[in-house]
Amino acid sequence: MSQRLQSPSNIWITGASSGIGEAVTKVLVEHGHHVIVTGRRQEALDELKRSGDDKITTARADTTNREDLSAIEGSLESHGSLNMAILNAGTCEYLDVSQYDSSVIENNVVTNVVGTARSLDIALPALRRSVQKGEPATLVIVSSSAWWFPFGRAEGYGASKAALTYFAHALRADLAAEGIDVVVVSPGFVKTPLTDKNDFPMPFLVSAEDAANRIVKGLSKGKREIAFPKRFTWSLKLLGALPQTLIDRMSASMSRQQA
Ligand SMILES: NC(=O)c1ccc[n+]([C@@H]2O[C@H](COP(=O)([O-])OP(=O)(O)OC[C@H]3O[C@@H](n4cnc5c(N)ncnc54)[C@H](OP(=O)(O)O)[C@@H]3O)[C@@H](O)[C@H]2O)c1
Known part of the structure; x- marks a missing residue:
């Protein structure tokens, strides 16, 4: 049985000021863990702290900013x-290809890939110290299942999450010998402020609370890959296994329907 989350643990979560991060924090606190919550909006972090009192520590930081991270x-x-x-x-920013602007790609990659990589500058030394003390150490990277199929307008978001997943899997290989587990979380659509902006149908949408319960359950069971909801992720996997010419046709047809 996995040692993960079996006794009160200290957990850092970035992006805790809303959506999935906020919901995961609440579940972890309910289970008796101590959580250090990070985001750029201090007021939102303070509000979250009020729901968990001494089990929550706030640490405001922009994860793309090295100085902010050093400070916390x-x-x-x-x-x-x-x-x-x-x-x-x-973050998730969609591209309007008729007004092509590379800053959309950059914004997704900087927040989702570079911000995660920079967070490791401070997380990894701390996780290594836990291993040295014989305590469990787990790195969890929240990616997405969106990149498993080429969705129109998602060039920047999908590319950033594909890169992030590769980053996590390669880290898993490198950190295995040190005893640091790397977990990849690949959600489908989850109702949060991020997806409230979407103007298209979101199949099999789940609530942030549902997503948080699935994530914490998967972590407690020692899983290294947590993908949900299964109806969505299996459909994407099947579609992604089709010949590329068929994928291209379906993808272009979906893109035309959205236009
Ligand atoms: N919702 C979905 O359907 C879905 C599906 C698959 C994957 N995901 C992934 O799940 C994660 C959480 O998304 P969500 O849906 O919960 O969205 P959300 O409600 O918008 O939450 C995003 C969080 O990230 C924080 N954040 C954004 N940029 C940041 C930065 N530069 N520095 C520090 N914090 C930053 C935000 O806090 P501040 O604004 O306070 O900085 C906020 O707490 C994201 O990685 C997203 O890609 C979501």
Whole structure:
């Protein structure tokens, strides 16, 4: 049985000021864990803290900013060894190809890939110290299943999450010998402020609370890949296994319907 989350643990979660991160924080606190919550909006973090009192520590930081991250490094171990870092902060900006603008691609990649990579500058040394003390250490990277199929307008978001997943899987290989587990979370559509902006149908949409319960359950069971809801992720996997010419045709037809 996995040792993960079996006893009260210290967990850092980025992107906790809304959506999935906020919901995961609440579930972890209910289970008796201590959570260090990060986001750029201090007021939202303060509100979350009020729901969990002394089980929640706020640490405001923009994860794309090295100085912000250095400034909160000490907070990660303020309640003992860091047992888990959940790197969840992210954005989703869609491209209007008729007004092609590479800054859309850049914004997705900087927040989702570079921000996650920079968060590791402070998470990894702390996780290594936990391993040295014989404590469990897990790195959780929140990616997406969106990149499993080429959706129109998602050039920037999909590319960033594909890169992020590769990054996580390669890290898993490199960190295995050190005893640091790397988990990839690949949600389908989850109702959050991020998806409230979407102007298209979102099949098999789940609530943030449902997503949080699935994530914490998967982590507790020792899973390294957490993808949900299954009806959505299996459909995408099947579509992604089709010959490329068929994928291209379906993808172009979906893109025309959205236009
Ligand atoms: N919702 C979905 O359907 C879905 C599906 C698959 C994957 N995901 C992924 O799940 C993660 C959470 O998304 P969500 O749906 O919960 O969206 P959300 O409600 O918009 O939450 C995004 C969080 O990331 C934080 N954040 C964004 N940029 C940041 C930065 N530069 N520095 C620090 N924090 C930053 C935001 O906090 P501040 O604004 O306070 O900085 C917020 O707490 C993202 O990685 C997203 O790609 C979501």
